[in-house]
Amino acid sequence: MVLSSIENGSKVNIEIKESAVIEERKTTVILIYDEQHQVSIPITQGAAPAALVKEIKFPTELLGQPLGAGQTFDLNSVMQILPENAGNKVLNYNITGDEGVISITDGILKTLSAGSATITAAATDASEITADITITVNNSLPFKRDLWTIDTSIRYENADKTNYVPDNTTGLPEHLLDEATTTYLSLAKPGKTVNGCNTPEGHELYFVVDTKAEQTFNYFIWSHRSSNSMTYLRIWGISIYGSHDGENFDVIQESVPIDYSTIENKIAIPESTYRYIKAKLVDWSDLNGITSGSSLQVAEFNLGKE
Incomplete structure (x- = not known):
């Protein structure tokens, strides 16, 4: 912050307050007597000198x-x-x-x-x-996910343009990573609308997890929502892919069945090393003649190595 004052009508005092900003900064102090009498004073605060680690x-x-x-x-x-x-x-x-x-x-x-x-x-x-x-x-633990981030394949045309279906306080992608099976990611089934969120017919739903570093894994954990046992809300199968750059994905395993009657599923897959993991939803109740329900929900996703 730059403060200026005039002392005895002739001396200009300029004070630069201490700041956490370390880059060089520039500002201008303008002294105005009237419209015809004013002066601009450019001021440069130099970058902070390099310091030792504390x-x-x-x-x-x-x-x-x-x-x-x-x-x-x-x-x-x-x-x-x-x-x-x-x-x-x-x-x-x-x-x-x-x-x-x-x-x-x-x-x-x-x-x-x-x-x-x-x-x-x-x-x-x-x-x-x-x-x-x-x-x-x-050795028996899956991976720690605190630093991971997640995104989905869709942006809904609701007021907030969310990439998920809001469901009271849950539904968010990051709820896949929060160690709780009562919170969950919620998406509208293709061709259906939930809470003002429509997934177009034919849209391929998926989510991508950025694990922030190349991980070597040979199983994944998929947990269904525990606070609702309706199987038409659950995903019955996924295809799983891996990527080093978040753009180009390789097949790890396609059409992996998921037991919709068990909350937590630990599923072996070919050992792979990738930073980005994509899970594409490929099977659910509607594809098997059960058309009840308009949303798909998954509570937890993780990886591990045995």
């Missing part, structure tokens, strides 16, 4: 929770290095503890097998700042 923070999503084996995290994109104007944000990583539990190469963390290990992240400037985190790996 603090390193691991993402909260990795703190205090066990991780499944086989998962990958790109620490380069989620580590917090303070202050913002630190001149050198490159970190070195060192692992201590059980061997073979995790690996880190160029900031890419991989969970390998059961056990515990500690990661020390160290600044590479002269600050000597470090931070530690202990990672526990459990």
Whole structure:
């Protein structure tokens, strides 16, 4: 913030208040006596000088929770290095503890097998700042999804142009990743309308999960909504695809049946390594002669490696 004042009618005082903005900024102070008598004073606040690292923070999503084996995290994109104007944000990583539990190469963390290990992240400037985190790996767990994002194949022509069918406080894509089977992603069946949301006849419904790093997996978990047992709300089959860039998808397995009578389904698929996962909905009640209901709902989606 720039503040200006005139002292004794002849001296202009300009004060630049402290700010969290570290980039160079420019502004203009205009002194006006009347329309014929005014002057503009350009002011440039230089960029903040590079600083030494004062603090390193691991993402909260990795703190205090066990991780499944086989998962990958790109620490380069989620580590917090303070202050913002630190001149050198490159970190070195060192692992201590059980061997073979995790690996880190160029900031890419991989969970390998059961056990515990500690990661020390160290600044590479002269600050000597470090931070530690202990990672526990459990082979029986699926992947941790806190950093993942999700999108769907459709934008509805409702007031908010949502990519889902609002259903009170749920229906959102991210509810596929929230560890709850009472919340869910809701979509209108092709050719039907729900809560003002119409899916055109023939539209291929799918969702895409961005796992933020290349993951190696050989099963997925599909959970139906637990608060409603009507099978016409459930998806009966999907085709699953993988992509490295989010644009070009390879077939992992097509027409995978899903048991609509069981809440949680753990389904083996060919071992694959991809960052983006697309699940296309290919089977549901209407395709089997049961035309009740207008929405399709799924509560949870996850991946894992055994």
